[in-house]
Amino acid sequence: MSSLVEAVVPSRLGSGFRWLLASSWISNLGDGIAIAAGPLLVASQTHDPFVVALAALLQWLPPMLFGLYAGALSDRLDRRAIVVTVDLLRAVVLVLIGFTVITGTVSVAVVLLGLFLLGTAEVFADNTSQTLLPMIVARDDLAVANSRLQTGFITVNQLAGPPIGAALFAAGMSTPFLTQAVLVAAGALLVSRVVLPEHGRATETPTRIREDIAEGFRWVWHHAAVRTLVLTIFTFNITFGAAWSVLVLYATVHLGMGAVGFGLLTTVSAVGGLAGTLSYTWITARVSLGNIMRIGLVIETFTHLFLALTTVPWVALVIFFVFGAHAFIWGTTSITVRQRAVPTDLQGRVGAVNGVGVFGGLVIGSGIGGVIARQWGVTAPFWFAFVGSAVFVVLIWRQLTHIAHADEEPVGTSPSSLP
Numbered sequence: 001m002s003s004l005v006e007a008v009v010p011s012r013l014g015s016g017f018r019w020l021l022a023s024s025w026i027s028n029l030g031d032g033i034a035i036a037a038g039p040l041l042v043a044s045q046t047h048d049p050f051v052v053a054l055a056a057l058l059q060w061l062p063p064m065l066f067g068l069y070a071g072a073l074s075d076r077l078d079r080r081a082i083v084v085t086v087d088l089l090r091a092v093v094l095v096l097i098g099f100t101v102i103t104g105t106v107s108v109a110v111v112l113l114g115l116f117l118l119g120t121a122e123v124f125a126d127n128t129s130q131t132l133l134p135m136i137v138a139r140d141d142l143a144v145a146n147s148r149l150q151t152g153f154i155t156v157n158q159l160a161g162p163p164i165g166a167a168l169f170a171a172g173m174s175t176p177f178l179t180q181a182v183l184v185a186a187g188a189l190l191v192s193r194v195v196l197p198e199h200g201r202a203t204e205t206p207t208r209i210r211e212d213i214a215e216g217f218r219w220v221w222h223h224a225a226v227r228t229l230v231l232t233i234f235t236f237n238i239t240f241g242a243a244w245s246v247l248v249l250y251a252t253v254h255l256g257m258g259a260v261g262f263g264l265l266t267t268v269s270a271v272g273g274l275a276g277t278l279s280y281t282w283i284t285a286r287v288s289l290g291n292i293m294r295i296g297l298v299i300e301t302f303t304h305l306f307l308a309l310t311t312v313p314w315v316a317l318v319i320f321f322v323f324g325a326h327a328f329i330w331g332t333t334s335i336t337v338r339q340r341a342v343p344t345d346l347q348g349r350v351g352a353v354n355g356v357g358v359f360g361g362l363v364i365g366s367g368i369g370g371v372i373a374r375q376w377g378v379t380a381p382f383w384f385a386f387v388g389s390a391v392f393v394v395l396i397w398r399q400l401t402h403i404a405h406a407d408e409e410p411v412g413t414s415p416s417s418l419p
Contacts, residue, residue: 013145016136016194023190024129025152027087030183031122032161033168037176038115040169041101045108055115062119063359067127071352072212074128075345080196083132086125087188093117094181101174127355131347134339135196143336147280150332154277158270216349219342226341226350228399229334232293234357235392236300239385241365243304246373246381254378255313268317272324280332289333294400296330299323301389308382 009018042055074082097114100106137145168176220226251262283292303323310316342350369381 009148010141010144013137013141016196017133017145019190019193020132020136021148021152023187023194024149025156026183026190027187028153028157029161029164030180030187032157032159033165033176033180033183034118034161035157036162036165037169037180040166041097041106041111041173041177042108042115044173045106045111055112058112058116059119060359060363062116062123063355064363066120066123067352067355067359068213068216068349069209069352070124070127071216071348071350071355072209073124074131074348074351075212075216079128079131079135079348080191080194082128083125084188084192086121086128087184087191090118090121090125091181091185091188093121094177094184098174098177098181101177123355127348127351129191130335130339130351131344132191132194132196134342134347135344136194139340142339143284143332144281146332146336146339147277150280150328151274151277154270154273154328158273159267212349213352216346216353219346220350220353223341224399226338226354228396229337230354230357232297232392232396232400233334233354234361236297236389237358237361238365238368239304239388239392240300241362242369242372242381242388243307243365243385245366245369246378249373249378250307250382251316255311255316257313257316261313265316265320269320269324269327272321272326273328275321276325276327276329277332280329283329284333289337290400292329292333294397296326296333297389297393297400299326300330301386301393304382304385304389308379308386 009021038059039055093114097106097110100110133145133149134142165176168179220230247265248262251257251265255261257264287295299322303319303326306319307316310319338350338354339347368384372380372384
């Protein structure tokens with residue numbers, strides 16, 4: 001058993017990482033339960049499509065509203081305390097939702113408010129959690145450490161969590177929310193065991209939050225590798241968001257797979273992601289980070305093309321498996337590059353700028369995809385995604401070389417010393 005633990009969580013990563021990993025996996029199981037239980041609770045209260053869409057919007061909105069502030073606060077305050085406090089508040093909200101279900105006082109308004117509060121708390125928890133890893137793990141071990149975190153995310157959040165959440169909801173509507181509350185509180189307890197080096201802003205040089213946020217934007221702009229990453233993520237999430245905004249119609253109508261088939265597509269993608277993360281250490285030992293990014297963008301570009309062309313369900317399943325592997329390999333690489341390049345006192349703000357790129361691209365892309373699909377059919381967003389991605393890959397191809405040298409920059413590099 002000890003050899004298995006050593007293989008999964010090498011001792012060189014330290015006890016702090018093991019506490020962080022355990023917290024991440026347990027919290028992700030709770031979040032995976034919510035992936036199924038949240039929409040089921042909304043659907044139990046209303047069948048109005050507008051309200052159902054509003055519930056999804058309220059979960060996407062917090063990163064846009066509070067992401068930059070969350071990043072600035074995580075660079076000012078005790079990061080471990082932020083994660084513990086926010087996770088405990090999430091547990092309280094979940095208990096209150098469960099209580100309203102038990103007492104029969106649950107309503108659409110209660111559910112929507114609860115989802116917004118949970119989404120807001122998650123912004124602060126997720127942004128700050130990403131800043132912990134580079135504080136406790138050596139730079140050369142960030143890739144393997146991130147791959148372990150991603151493996152847990154895929155297995156418990158994407159694969160195990162949703163079916164467990166659906167089963168718990170069927171057993172009792174309040175059960176999944178109370179279960180998630182316990183898991184989130186346990187995650188807070190585990191992360192409280194992580195010992196961090198001294199960090200946070202010096203009190204003798206107070207600044208305004210807006211000035212801190214502006215400093216994060218300036219740093220990103222002056223750092224070639226991270227700037228390239230953020231622009232790439234923003235652009236590719238526009239094309240991705242356009243195509244994936246109509247994925248349920250693509251699966252059920254275009255491919256004729258039905259609701260079960262739609263679920264199967266996401267499951268196969270998660271399995272591909274698991275295969276990708278399990279092979280990540282082997283891949284990074286043989287392929288540079290810059291080339292991993294290049295290969296990944298080419299795969300994503302042609303994924304849109306092949307999905308636009310095919311009408312065969314099993315072909316789509318193969319494509320989704322490959323895409324899932326790419327998505328998690330690319331995502332792990334992106335996080336690793338950013339964590340290696342960004343100074344400790346800027347990790348939160350730079351991560352928040354990256355988050356704005358992620359969610360901003362998805363929101364814009366989803367709107368574009370809906371308009372295009374209504375006008376030209378359900379496969380039109382995939383054609384748009386293919387053409388848009390292909391053009392951007394050509395334009396940014398040479399810039400991706402910056403990523404290969406990102407970890408050559410000293411961690412303490414300041415914005416003024418960057419080209």
